[in-house]
Amino acid sequence: MQEVIELARKLGEMIANHPRTKSLKEMQQVLDKDEQASNLLKAYQKQIEHIHNLESAGKPIEVDDKHALRDIEQKMANNETLKQISIKEVDFVEMMNKVKTEIDSKIQDIVS
DSSP states (O other): OHHHHHHHHHHHHHHHTSHHHHHHHHHHHHHHHOHHHHHHHHHHHHHHHHHHHHHHTTOOOOHHHHHHHHHHHHHHHTOHHHHHHHHHHHHHHHHHHHHHHHHHHHHHHHHO
C-alpha cells in the first residue's frame, strides 16, 4: 500500500507543477489584484445567495432580483480577468477529469 501512496504523492506533485496548474495559480493572483473583477465576483455571490435565500423561504424572486443577477453576469462576461481565469479553470478541470477517467478505467478493469 505504501507504494500506491507514494505514487499518489508523486502524481499530486506532478499535477501541482503542471503548466495548467501553474497558469491557473497565476490567474488567481491576477484576480486577487483586480479590484473590479473581485468586486463583480462578490456581487455575484451575494446576489446568488440572496436568490437562494428567497427560494428557501418560499418567497417569490422579483424581476429586479433577476435583472440584477443578469446585469452582474453580463459585466462578468465582459471582464477580461474573469474571462481568462474561466479559461484556465476549464483547462485545469479538463486535465483533472482526464486523470480521474484514466484512474477509474484501470480500477474498473480490475473490479469488472
